[in-house]
Amino acid sequence: MTDAPLRAELLLDREVPEELRRELVAAFEGLGAPPVRVRHTVDHRGAADIPWIVLASLPLQAFLTGLGAEAVKDAYEAFKGVVRRTARPEEVREPRAEGTARPIVLQDASTGLDIVLEPDLPAEAYERLTTLDLAEFAVGPLHYDRDRGRWRSLLDEAAG
Numbered sequence: 227m228t229d230a231p232l233r234a235e236l237l238l239d240r241e242v243p244e245e246l247r248r249e250l251v252a253a254f255e256g257l258g259a260p261p262v263r264v265r266h267t268v269d270h271r272g273a274a275d276i277p278w279i280v281l282a283s284l285p286l287q288a289f290l291t292g293l294g295a296e297a298v299k300d301a302y303e304a305f306k307g308v309v310r311r312t313a314r315p316e317e318v319r320e321p322r323a324e325g326t327a328r329p330i331v332l333q334d335a336s337t338g339l340d341i342v343l344e345p346d347l348p349a350e351a352y353e354r355l356t357t358l359d360l361a362e363f364a365v366g367p368l369h370y371d372r373d374r375g376r377w378r379s380l381l382d383e384a385a386g
Contacts, residue, residue, distance in 0.1 A: 234283065239328070259289055281331045283335050284332070340368065
């Protein structure tokens, strides 16, 4: 039996313009993600049904480790920028009310663990993301706690 080749998948909300789709693919591939397949949400689902604007499923631990490599520094900066632009309501086709920006969600292809990237994350959140050990978490989603300066899963903490 042969293993399927590694692949990254982006599931985009229909609001994501083509130019931004191209930027997202370039950002992920620039950071060493496996070949990216892009799909869009189905038409019959409304935006209110989906809390995120982009869901990226990929081999996440390897991707996060690669983020910290000096060789991808420029690609990493581009990735942070595209996360911010993607989630800003004013930069998608149909502007939303103030305060309703939706995040990009990174999902580990093997475990299903989610990491939520809000558009206004501080630089330290991205720095800590590059050294994050996903094996420390059983259940997601992971969010960055600005007060504690770390990534955490409230569901893991509640389970003890």
